[in-house]
Amino acid sequence: MNGPFDFTLGLGDDALVAAQRLAEWTTRAPEMEEDIALANIALDQLGAARLLLTYAGELEGAGRDEDALAYLRDDREFRNALLVELPNGDFAVTMAKLFFLAAYQLPLYSALAGCADERLAAIGAKARKESAYHLDHGALWVKRLGDGTEESHRRMQSAVDEVWPYTHELFAADPAAPVDPATLRPAFDDTVGSVLAEATLTKPEGPWAPAGGRTGVHTEHLSYLLAEMQVLHRAHPGARW
Amino acid sequence: MNARSATQPSPAVANEDGRVSDARTAAASVVDPEIRVITIDELGILRAVEEDPASGRVTVTITPTYTGCPAMDVIRADIRRALARAGHPDAEVRTVYSPPWSTDWISEGGRAKLATAGISPPAPVPTAGVVPLTLAVRCPQCGSPETEQVSRFGSTACKALWRCRSCAEPFDHLKAL
Numbered sequence: 001m002n003g004p005f006d007f008t009l010g011l012g013d014d015a016l017v018a019a020q021r022l023a024e025w026t027t028r029a030p031e032m033e034e035d036i037a038l039a040n041i042a043l044d045q046l047g048a049a050r051l052l053l054t055y056a057g058e059l060e061g062a063g064r065d066e067d068a069l070a071y072l073r074d075d076r077e078f079r080n081a082l083l084v085e086l087p088n089g090d091f092a093v094t095m096a097k098l099f100f101l102a103a104y105q106l107p108l109y110s111a112l113a114g115c116a117d118e119r120l121a122a123i124g125a126k127a128r129k130e131s132a133y134h135l136d137h138g139a140l141w142v143k144r145l146g147d148g149t150e151e152s153h154r155r156m157q158s159a160v161d162e163v164w165p166y167t168h169e170l171f172a173a174d175p176a177a178p179v180d181p182a183t184l185r186p187a188f189d190d191t192v193g194s195v196l197a198e199a200t201l202t203k204p205e206g207p208w209a210p211a212g213g214r215t216g217v218h219t220e221h222l223s224y225l226l227a228e229m230q231v232l233h234r235a236h237p238g239a240r241w
Numbered sequence: 242m243n244a245r246s247a248t249q250p251s252p253a254v255a256n257e258d259g260r261v262s263d264a265r266t267a268a269a270s271v272v273d274p275e276i277r278v279i280t281i282d283e284l285g286i287l288r289a290v291e292e293d294p295a296s297g298r299v300t301v302t303i304t305p306t307y308t309g310c311p312a313m314d315v316i317r318a319d320i321r322r323a324l325a326r327a328g329h330p331d332a333e334v335r336t337v338y339s340p341p342w343s344t345d346w347i348s349e350g351g352r353a354k355l356a357t358a359g360i361s362p363p364a365p366v367p368t369a370g371v372v373p374l375t376l377a378v379r380c381p382q383c384g385s386p387e388t389e390q391v392s393r394f395g396s397t398a399c400k401a402l403w404r405c406r407s408c409a410e411p412f413d414h415l416k417a418l
Contacts, residue, residue: 033402034393047309049364050339122339127309129341129418137393 004117005059005077007177008010010214011082011108012052013080016070017222018101019045020229037137041098044130051123071233075223076217078126082213083166085222092152099138099195100163104170107187111179120178139195146199153200160196161204168209174205176183247256264267265290267327273316275397279378281316285346288337298326299332306343307398344418345401356381359405361414362389374378380405392413 022042029035053066064072083101088094109131112124145156173182196203212218232239268290269282281287281303289302300322305313317334324332346362347355352362361381377386385407395402395418400413 033394036396036402037392040398043309043311043398044307045309047305051308074385118339122337122341123308125339128336130307133393133416151323 002057003176004120004178005056006214007174008052008059008232009058010013010079010081011124012056012069013048014084014101014105015045015049015052017078017080017225018047018084018097019223021084021088022094022098025094030091038126040093041134041137044084044127046135048127048130051126055119055123056069062083067233070229072232075218075226076221077216078213078214078218078226080213080218080222081166081169082210082219083163083170085213085225086163086166086221087221089159089162090142090155092155093162095138096143096156096159096163098134099142100167100192102131102135103188103191103195104167104184106182106191107178108181111184115178117178135191139191142195143199146196146201148200156199157201160201162184164204165206165208165210167212172211172214260386261304262327264292264327264332267298267300267323268320271319271323274319276358276360278354278360279347279351279363281320283348283351283354285348285351286316286342286403297329299329300335301332302335302337306342308338310398312397313364330372342418344415347415355415359412360400361412363415363417366417369373378403380408380410381412382410383408 022038023047025038026035026042029038049070050066051220053069057064057066057069083097086093086097088097106128109124109128112120113128115121115124140154142160145152147153148156167188171181171185171188174180175182193203245262253371268287269280269371271281271287273279273281273284273286276284281362284306284339286303287301288304289300291300291302292298293300301324303313303316303320304404313336317336320334324330343366345366349361355362361378364378377409378388378390379386380388380403383405385405387406389406390401392402395413399415399418401416403413403414
């Protein structure tokens with residue numbers, strides 16, 4: 001880390017991997033409206049990923065386009081945070097991941113909208129409006145499940161406990177980046193604090209903060225995700241619909 | 242810049258066989274492939290139509306509603322086809338992301354067409370706050386304000402699913418963005 005290329009690639013990979021994970025819910029969500037919602041959020045993430053990866057390819061200047069970056073890199077070359085590659089788990093785990101990701105992406109894209117890099121500013125201004133809907137949706141479910149039945153509360157608390165340690169990596173300081181992720185932490189903590197309180201959930205404590213995604217050291221889950229996402233393109237290079 | 246700048250007529254130009262064509266009119270007539278009652282101009286995603294005075298080559302600039310809008314490829318192809326028919330076979334279509342599209346750019350005429358087609362048009366986007374609040378969404382079928390949101394995500398990225406409590410009809414509502 002960290003020039004604008006690494007930074008942009010990291011954000012693009014966050015969005016791409018989140019999109020792929022969310023798309024796994026298609027036809028499997030607990031109700032049809034939720035199926036459509038998760039597919040829509042996945043589509044938004046994919047849209048942001050395409051813009052970010054295209055720009056990352058231009059910054060790199062090695063002739064790689066969005067497809068080359070998405071389909072032809074191996075796991076160690078991905079720069080997404082570990083949070084987004086974690087398996088979906090049950091619906092509560094998916095909502096915990098969605099909520100934490102949106103609570104990070106909304107202030108991130110808002111800050112990008114005002115940064116000096118024109119391309120990143122345009123992407124941020126566009127994506128933040130969509131992030132606001134993602135955050136709203138994730139927060140709604142965290143509250144509904146947390147402040148719901150005994151069983152939904154138990155599952156939501158367990159999901160928050162499981163996913164929480166992975167949020168710290170999102171805010172690793174990087175003063176040279178177009179937006180220093182460390183500066184986003186107060187907004188994230190505010191959002192998370194108020195939503196968890198309303199959801200009657202306990203904010204986890206503890207020092208464990210797994211990291212490594214931004215330097216290409218991932219969990220094994222990413223490798224399986226990429227195998228599925230990349231197989232068609234690798235088997236049929238340049239395939240088009 | 243706002244949507245109005247995209248609706249100012251450009252001067253009509255004569256192509257080589259003397260037929261008068263208007264590149265802007267051609268581009269503006271393209272309908273949205275997912276909401277086929279409204280043109281891309283009325284939707285506010287047509288940002289500019291420019292003609293190079295020397296070569297006569299037309300450049301059309303559009304912006305997506307949502308970053309992941311899957312209709313963009315079809316819209317680009319439809320614009321090129323419409324311009325080819327109007328005598329501009331080599332038109333270029335550019336996509337810009339800044340300033341970001343807003344539902345406030347949907348024209349009054351476009352809003353009326355949406356409502357006629359059973360899609361409730363978006364409320365104005367609030368200037369403060371990040372999550373738009375929707376005030377009194379009216380049922381496009383019976384006009385009742387007694388409506389409720391079923392899902393904030395609908396059949397396309399730009400729509401939410403609502404239901405009317407008066408006439409019980411479900412309907413699409415274009416989300417304020």
